[in-house]
Amino acid sequence: MLLPESGVRVWLYAPPTDMRKxxxxxxxxxxHKLIEDPTSGQLFVFINRRRTQLKVLYFEQGGYCLWSKRLEAGRFHFNAQG
Known part of the structure; x- marks a missing residue:
């Protein structure tokens, strides 16, 4: 399980994302959409249209990391108004 360090910001890109990216x-x-630096060490979360899959993009020393989770049942729920 991914556990971010204390103080790491987590960004949710709420519009549905093509998981082939x-x-x-x-x-x-x-x-271009969040107007943030992807190499900042923050976590960027993307979710598909059906809300059954997500990806987390993270940059650490040496390169990008990409975590993915696909639900076998149910959907991810989030409050995009936050």
Whole structure:
């Protein structure tokens, strides 16, 4: 399980995301839609239209990390108004 360090910001990109995107596509969304630096060490969370899969993009020393989770049943729930 991914446990972010204390003080790490977690960004949720709420619009549905094409889960075929990988490092370059997701980092482009961070740069152009969230207007953030994808190499900042923050966590960027993306979710698909059906809310059954998510990806987390993270940059640590040396390169990008990408975590993915797909639910076998149910959906992810979030409050995008936060």
């Amino acid at each position: 990988s490092f370059d596509g997701l980092s482009a969304l961070v740069r």
